[in-house]
Amino acid sequence: VSSEPGAGAPASASAAHGGDGAALAERLRAGDRRALARALTRIEDGAEPELRDLVARLHPFTGHAQLVGVTGPPGVGKSTLTSALVRWWRQRDATVGVVAVDPTSPFTGGALLGDRIRMQDHILDRGVFIRSMATRGHLGGLSWATPQALLVMDAAGFDVVVLETVGVGQAEVEVAGVADTTVVAVAPDMGDAVQAAKAGILEAADVFVVNKADREGAGRTVRELRDSQRLGHGPWMPPIVSTVASRGEGIDELAAAIADHRAWLAADDRLRARRLHRARVHVRELAVAALRSRMGAVAEGVALDAVAGQVVDLELDPYAAADTLVAALGG
Amino acid sequence: VSSEPGAGAPASASAAHGGDGAALAERLRAGDRRALARALTRIEDGAEPELRDLVARLHPFTGHAQLVGVTGPPGVGKSTLTSALVRWWRQRDATVGVVAVDPTSPFTGGALLGDRIRMQDHILDRGVFIRSMATRGHLGGLSWATPQALLVMDAAGFDVVVLETVGVGQAEVEVAGVADTTVVAVAPDMGDAVQAAKAGILEAADVFVVNKADREGAGRTVRELRDSQRLGHGPWMPPIVSTVASRGEGIDELAAAIADHRAWLAADDRLRARRLHRARVHVRELAVAALRSRMGAVAEGVALDAVAGQVVDLELDPYAAADTLVAALGG
Numbered sequence: 280v281s282s283e284p285g286a287g288a289p290a291s292a293s294a295a296h297g298g299d300g301a302a303l304a305e306r307l308r309a310g311d312r313r314a315l316a317r318a319l320t321r322i323e324d325g326a327e328p329e330l331r332d333l334v335a336r337l338h339p340f341t342g343h344a345q346l347v348g349v350t351g352p353p354g355v356g357k358s359t360l361t362s363a364l365v366r367w368w369r370q371r372d373a374t375v376g377v378v379a380v381d382p383t384s385p386f387t388g389g390a391l392l393g394d395r396i397r398m399q400d401h402i403l404d405r406g407v408f409i410r411s412m413a414t415r416g417h418l419g420g421l422s423w424a425t426p427q428a429l430l431v432m433d434a435a436g437f438d439v440v441v442l443e444t445v446g447v448g449q450a451e452v453e454v455a456g457v458a459d460t461t462v463v464a465v466a467p468d469m470g471d472a473v474q475a476a477k478a479g480i481l482e483a484a485d486v487f488v489v490n491k492a493d494r495e496g497a498g499r500t501v502r503e504l505r506d507s508q509r510l511g512h513g514p515w516m517p518p519i520v521s522t523v524a525s526r527g528e529g530i531d532e533l534a535a536a537i538a539d540h541r542a543w544l545a546a547d548d549r550l551r552a553r554r555l556h557r558a559r560v561h562v563r564e565l566a567v568a569a570l571r572s573r574m575g576a577v578a579e580g581v582a583l584d585a586v587a588g589q590v591v592d593l594e595l596d597p598y599a600a601a602d603t604l605v606a607a608l609g610g
Numbered sequence: 611v612s613s614e615p616g617a618g619a620p621a622s623a624s625a626a627h628g629g630d631g632a633a634l635a636e637r638l639r640a641g642d643r644r645a646l647a648r649a650l651t652r653i654e655d656g657a658e659p660e661l662r663d664l665v666a667r668l669h670p671f672t673g674h675a676q677l678v679g680v681t682g683p684p685g686v687g688k689s690t691l692t693s694a695l696v697r698w699w700r701q702r703d704a705t706v707g708v709v710a711v712d713p714t715s716p717f718t719g720g721a722l723l724g725d726r727i728r729m730q731d732h733i734l735d736r737g738v739f740i741r742s743m744a745t746r747g748h749l750g751g752l753s754w755a756t757p758q759a760l761l762v763m764d765a766a767g768f769d770v771v772v773l774e775t776v777g778v779g780q781a782e783v784e785v786a787g788v789a790d791t792t793v794v795a796v797a798p799d800m801g802d803a804v805q806a807a808k809a810g811i812l813e814a815a816d817v818f819v820v821n822k823a824d825r826e827g828a829g830r831t832v833r834e835l836r837d838s839q840r841l842g843h844g845p846w847m848p849p850i851v852s853t854v855a856s857r858g859e860g861i862d863e864l865a866a867a868i869a870d871h872r873a874w875l876a877a878d879d880r881l882r883a884r885r886l887h888r889a890r891v892h893v894r895e896l897a898v899a900a901l902r903s904r905m906g907a908v909a910e911g912v913a914l915d916a917v918a919g920q921v922v923d924l925e926l927d928p929y930a931a932a933d934t935l936v937a938a939l940g941g
Contacts, residue, residue, distance in 0.1 A: 331929045338927040551922065558918035565932035570901045587889035596669040598662045601896035
């Protein structure tokens with residue numbers, strides 16, 4: 280049995296196996312947090328065809344939430360920032376959902392748990408829902424799971440949905456970039472600004488945060504970011520906000536910067552362009568998953584065994600063998 | 611221009627653009643280290659069609675090297691272990707190539723550089739070649755690049771090729787598992803044994819190392835590993851070796867355990883079974899890359915834009931949109 284999430288299941292299979300989908304979708308939309316948690320677990324599991332059924336049921340009820348991505352290297356204080364933002368929005372009566380995606384489970388599970396504990400401030404608040412998700416080691420699992428999770432949270436009716444990711448590479452940055460507004464956090468004297476520039480994170484940012492701004496080197500980090508912006512930016516000039524999230528300093532400014540970007544997006548169909556981008560990423564990843572799943576079926580069969588044998592016997596090189604497989608898929 | 615490595619380029623394009631392939635392959639096989647370095651850079655870049663041409667030229671000269679995977683969580687001392695093993699093999703006149711694959715560049719680049727500095731012991735030894743590779747943020751880049759790198763190192767004529775990976779998840783463990791012999795390293799009191807068990811690392815191990823065995827808790831870690839083995843193992847019972855790699859302690863035993871596993875593999879066609887597995891992984895990843903590349907072409911076109919628009923307008927759910935895309939590929 281393949282553990283690869285795939286889009287290849289026919290609709291009839293959904294009807295047969297996803298019999299509780301209607302009830303789950305209804306409870307989720309009515310604010311039942313256990314139903315929401317169950318839906319997110321389905322995404323982690325990549326369980327077809329139940330997930331396909333659920334997504335089809337929830338998708339018509341999306342489009343309300345403001346989606347905010349928070350990314351940056353490990354240790355920069357992303358969870359503290361997120362927690363402070365959550366508090367800010369709750370004081371203004373907005374409901375908030377948080378999805379923290381961990382690309383490197385299970386070995387960083389411990390650290391992530393520590394982050395979550397810091398968010399216990401909100402544990403008794405019914406207007407907040409926080410969930411960290413692991414992607415169970417699927418290659419490409421992050422880009423596959425993230426748009427699914429945002430869709431489910433959006434359909435659950437939150438006013439704001441925060442997507443927190445560890446920005447360790449370009450792939451993770453792309454994932455964070457599916458939000459309406461992407462906040463990129465760095466800290467002083469970690470060489471973060473330079474590293475972020477190399478990783479292409481700067482291009483993904485709608486708002487920069489220099490967190491732990493009470494540390495030495497904060498001014499220099501702000502200057503480095505400003506210098507990098509002189510090299511060019513798009514139609515939106517990302518503001519640079521300094522915060523000390525652990526003491527709540529700078530959070531008003533950060534929330535205002537996020538709201539400014541949102542207002543800018545709302546003009547001239549820019550929000551729709553963002554959402555088209557997100558839809559493209561989502562659909563493409565589902566299609567690739569379907570192809571991978573189909574490839575898995577071929578790979579389980581005799582075709583792959585035969586060509587792999589020829590590769591080991593030095594009769595066929597790996598690329599030529601791959602061509603044979605692709606041809607076997609009817610390509 | 612897509613940055614996705616793909617297998618879809620026609621052979622004629624290779625001939626046109628890979629004109630230096632013959633010379634590069636010849637120099638690489640003659641022991642030219644700069645040619646080897648250039649070939650590995652091609653793999654990092656995922657540059658088609660040059661890479662396809664080079665792989666086809668080198669593949670006939672593979673099969674000599676003993677491939678050893680070394681994996682484990684961050685901080686366990688993998689580079690120190692590898693360095694000590696390299697010294698051991700060099701004292702016995704075996705030439706050794708090391709490929710260290712870093713799945714999370716660029717933010718861990720600094721730590722990796724530190725590891726490399728520790729390997730400077732070997733810098734003047736022509737019988738050793740050490741290279742760390744980043745996969746430039748390609749999703750799935752690790753499983754795509756690793757068999758390519760092993761093929762190139764094998765063709766370069768090393769007696770032993772070590773593949774060092776950070777074992778952060780199941781995907782990375784699968785990658786390490788393409789070696790002939792996979793060494794899984796843990797350290798005392800990091801909760802590593804338990805975490806490794808959860809991550810499925812235990813099943814991938816041919817040899818266990820408890821490194822930093824002079825630390826408190828080493829005995830308990832060995833017992834935990836032994837207990838986990840009682841729950842069942844395959845036809846090969848992985849030995850558990852205790853080392854203090856920084857002082858060279860236990861390296862004789864570790865090298866002997868690797869040699870024992872190699873001798874066991876050599877009997878009953880087991881080595882061929884391993885190599886079939888590696889060929890399957892390699893060919894499958896190249897085929898998936900080709901499909902992804904083709905999907906990229908569709909995704910650049912009007913098909914994805916059209917369905918993404920319908921998704922945003924809530925007329926089509928993402929799975930149904932993905933079905934449309936897959937159908938557009940002739941599937």
